[in-house]
Amino acid sequence: MTDLEVKASQSEEIDEVVSKMAILMLEDGSCFVGISKGIDGEALGEICFNTVMIGYPEVISDPSNAGQVVVITYPQVGNYGVALADVESEQIALRALVAREICETPSNYRSDMSLPEWLVEQGVVAIDGIDTRELTQLIRDRGSLRAIVSTIDSDPESLLAKVLAAPSIDRENLVASVSTKQPYLFSMNEEHRSWYQTIAEPRYKVIVIDLGVTRSILNSLSRLGAAVIVLPWDASAEEILAYQPDGVVFSSGPGDPRVLTSTITTCSDLLGKTALLGIGLGHQVMALAVGGGIIKMKAGHRGVNYPVKDIAADRVNITEQNHGFTVDFKSLGLLERPRKRVQTVANDSCGRIQLTETNLNDGTVEALLYLDIPAVSVQYQPQISIADNTTNAFNRFATMMKKGEPEDAPAAILTGDTKDSESENA
């Protein structure tokens, strides 16, 4: 106990400021003492780290983090405040935020409020003053652990008991907690509209199944030329097809896809009936819908710097990722002609599935192309690409949707996605 008190006293930055102590307790008994930077209360979840340096509001508001206690590895968080136009969802879904230092006096012309103000407004428990590097190493080495952050209980014994009593989030349907309850028509906010210079009239009608969709995905679809209708996670195939969509997107989202039985069924029902795009959790749902398997990863991929190899194009793109599960490619079917550089399996329900992209470092599945039905899925967060990159997931999806309208390249260069363009230098 004395060590704990020592740590606690060390973390009080300046004596005069009465800082509220907070404690982070992991299920293995590791205990970290810091300062509360959010609301009073306590929150239980599964701990994970994210290596983002620029983009904390997006990570914090990403519904994929539902159920998670998120550690930001970059030590100074909140420097440019929060621009509400940029948040990925209206309601923060993560359970608690852990940081080395959260900034209360930010600076940026787009900032609406400071990060602590936003966290309080959103009712989030947050703790700073933590040696996040040591914590990250612990998570890296031991894998996902249950964790509690509390500002109201300073008794480690009691906190550890609470963590150990908490159910694993693996069995929770986190998607239901973040998905929209009602269908709605998405409209890009004014600020992003002017930022992306989006003026093109919609050419496609796209249904997004909201498994925890982000504003980034919806923006990208809009910029692709889609009128976007967002439906709840448990929408049935009949409901979806009633909209007569050009394509359906299964969005990214939190947790284990295996709990989403109705979504998986819906997806099965849609196979071959319309163009499908799976992103993140949606990519895993599609794999399950064709009878594939899912594996839980030790520490997951959470950050903005993951190299993904496009095998056919022999190119690497740096991607944003936020997932703790991965698709088991071999479970999707029998490997065809195994010597080929680009691997393909034969699947009973949908024909051939090709492994088009893998993670350069650990070889995990990053993108699948369904060769016999109009469907494509990616594990990472795809970015819109200009014109001629046919291997980009959004472009592939657009090609699969009905054609015929005049080509009207949706993205101007200033929108920020000129990166993975043609490979003329290959």
Added chain:
Amino acid sequence: MPKRTDIKKIMLIGSGPIVIGQACEFDYSGTQALKVLAEEGYEVVLVNSNPATIMTDPQMATRTYIEPLTVGSLTRIIEIERPDALLATMGGQTSLNMAVELANAGVLEKYGIELIGCDLHAIETGEDRRLFAEAIAEIGLECARSGYAYSIADAESLAVELGFPVVLRPSYTLGGAGSGIASNMDELREIVSQGLTLSRAGEVLVEENVIGWKEIEIEAMRDRKGNSIIICSIENVDAMGVHTGDSITVAPAMTLTKLEYQRITAASHAIMKKIGVNGSGSNIQFAINPENGRMIVIEMNPRVSRSSALASKATGFPIAKIATKLAVGYSLDEIKNDITGATFACFEPTIDYVVVKYPRFTFEKFKGTETVLGTRMKAVGEVMAIGRTFEEALGKSIRSLETGRAGLGADGKDEFEEESFWQWVSLPTENRLFYVAEALRRGFSVESIYQASGIDPWFLYRIDDIVSMQESLRDTNLHELGQSKLFAAKRMGLSDAQIAYLTGNDEYQVRAYRQAQRVTPVFKLVDTCAAEFTSKTNYFYKTYEVGASELRLGNKPRAIILGAGPNRIGQGIEFDYCCVHAAYALTDIGYETIMINCNPETVSTDYDTSDSLFFEPLTYEDVMDVIEVVNPEGVLVTLGGQTPLKLAQSLVQAGVPIMGTQPDAIDLAEDRERFAAMMDEMNIDYPPSATAASVEEAYAVAQRLGFPLLVRPSYVLGGRGMVIAYNQQYLSNYITEAARVTPDHPVYLDHFLESAIEVDVDALCDGHRVYIGGILEHIEEAGIHSGDSSCCLPPFSLSDAILENIADITRRLTLAVGVRGLVNVQFAIKDTQVFVLEVNPRASRTVPFTAKASGVPLAKCAAMIMAGATLDQLGLPIETRIPEFYNVKEAVMPFGRFPGADIILGPEMKSTGEVMGIGQNYPIAYAKAALSIDYSLPMSGVVFITVNDKDKRAVLALANNLVHLGFSIISTEGTANTLKAAGIPVTPVRKIQEESPNIADEIAAGRVQMMINTPLGQETRGDGFRLRTHAVRHGLCYATTLAGANAMVRAIEVAQRDARGSGELMPIALQDLDQWEGLERLNKVEQYDQQSLPL
């Protein structure tokens, strides 16, 4: 895409001498490139005129040429070596320029040489303002909007289009003359009308004003497949308007939202693709309007740069190394990340700490020059600091600078000019941040300081936090602070010295209390990935964290090498060279080597130079923190110049074992009284000297010793503030004004040996025997700082008897002082009498040059001796062997960067770097050295000669030679009369202060090719001063000493003959000279007996 097998031999061009804007970062990049090319099995031909580099060590390349970086010289080397490819992206702008010139001269085509790493078109588009702006516009981005005006009406309409304020820059004026910012039509008309007259082309660039915008740099790489990655973003604390090399910068960018950052990175990828970067690193600069986010592309460099060296050290991602691999054909996804050993180089580093770079200036050396920072770089070096927060890193960076500051104020050194206080808050100068901190301390708002300075409020808030912490400690009782308060202060980056000042203690008391309170630092790893993967590289930084240290130590005995800190004048790359050699040598003989340094430009701070790297300030506190956890067998303090030497005594007092020469021996050599007594006892001559603690005492001393006198304050080193006084008047001015002599701060007065020849000796000593590494004869006479004078090895004018005498004195003194390692002895030879000027029991600035010239790696040998080896064990070649070639070292001066400062040489060092020339005789070697310096030796034309009375007789032979070489001579009255009397044809010209047309007009009109002007003593602000400043402004070739002028004329003679086909300037490869091979054998000796360590 594996490596290319169609090329076998690659030529690499270095960046030449260290100059402002091009420092040892290119030794770092070049050394990395050479290592990669050797590993990949290529033959490499290296050309670089700078001998003080690791890259020019003969074992680094297949063929090493220390030769001028000119088209002529490079063409000759190409003819000899016939390389298949040229890699020109590792040697800065110099190397890139040479590639362009070689291509334009048709040399590359003629010999079928492929430019790898970057193509010509990309270089051209990157550099040509208009081409670049067009390319940027084509991909939908913007450069600063601008247009050229040829009349006032043009300018008016452009200003209407761009909106006020506008920046006005007349084309083709020197040093930005006539530039200005106009906020309204009246100002515009005034500046433009003046500018149109000033501009030779009658052209004024009217540009939108982006001063005060955020400045962001991106370091990125792109391979031949088109994979492109962002390595690092860097945000400048100083807003647009200050050269990025002069700005305090932070990595990663702090105040950009993701949307803004994505736009910058997307633009970076697009620009690299558009410009044609296919297999290289690239630096791209952006300006962001902080009010609305508008983004402007400033420039891009398709090569490694100072910023890429910084980004490499900041992230652990070795840009130059990877860029070299890309240049020979690999793609990013084929290269392993050797920090983690597990992941690939094709990723974007993410970091979990904050990096601050702080520039180092030396304005005190260039009195009279503008000290406000602008768009032309003036910093001579930089430091980098790593902390978990900006606050911590900023504090560390300031104490790394070695400007005597212990942090951002609150160290008892704050001095503010009250009457212009607010001006110093707003104007960018080297001390602005101290004014900013003080303004916050005085209660000014962040907003008002932001408005004045343009420094983003985020940085100001952080500084405010630091200041608040300082103020909360002020006048408190140290022993009542307690653990939590102390911990919080350390986390804010406060040094022990600051806490000591604030609480009225000394640093040692604070340290003791801090340790008693268990407030001790931990060491964290730089690993490119924020701990996502395990890392095997021992690259550490110190921080105050709640968690644990990541330190890992091996079982071998450990040796700590203290580096040289930031580059500044007097302390440069030469010392880094020595530290790197020590690391190599000690690793070879079985030590675990640990480097502590804070200079991001260097080879020593490459993570694979030593077994462990600690990127830390070289202060007592920071060094002791490392020593206490590492527990070394010994610490090397004599290789990094003054920086580590200053720490030696306090380290010994703390019980730290020092390897090699002990601090007491250092003290003996530096304590003038002890040293003089020793020399008296040994019957060794030295110039009579005395100490004076008051003006009266000084007069008495002057009376006794006689003028001229060499005068220096006691409290500075490296020649700072040193002058030669020729008379009582000058002495009294100096003592009362400049030196401010007090009993605590006496001045030293030495009798100055006029017209003496100065000699430097570099030697090794193992305590029993002395090995003379080299005797260097200075070309300029005594009185010029040894770092600024050119010198020749072997001596060209000294008799065997004198040389034997010099060697004998060196041996006796070195043994008597008790040197173990390197020693440098300086002599003055007056007539035939040998005087000792000083003994420096440490590595000297000339060690790399001497090592190159003699073929003996002195620094490596020194490290081995410090580890216990004897000279007998080393088995070095005999000292008296006569080198086959003459070697000349010439200093490179930065005067072009400091308009307004005088260019005369004196006892205070002013040069930034050096070049080397190797030839069959002394004039050839000197000619090569002269050709290696930026200015070109004139082959014909007009020489302007004006010399002081002392030199009038001696100038006759020189003038006569010039006439024979085909030059015509112009002179002002006095010198002209002397020449006329001697029958030498001369045209008189009016003095600079006389009416036009005078000599200034002749120079301005380009009718003068060379100037010989010798001043007498320290005349300042006189005609001579104006004349020399004028000559520098016009880039004239000049000499300010007769000895220098003579050497230059003989060099011209050689160059003329060579141009007629004599072949005297033929390039010589180091591998063709005598190289001592003995170390190979020695390295195989497992380890020295630890008992013999001289601890």
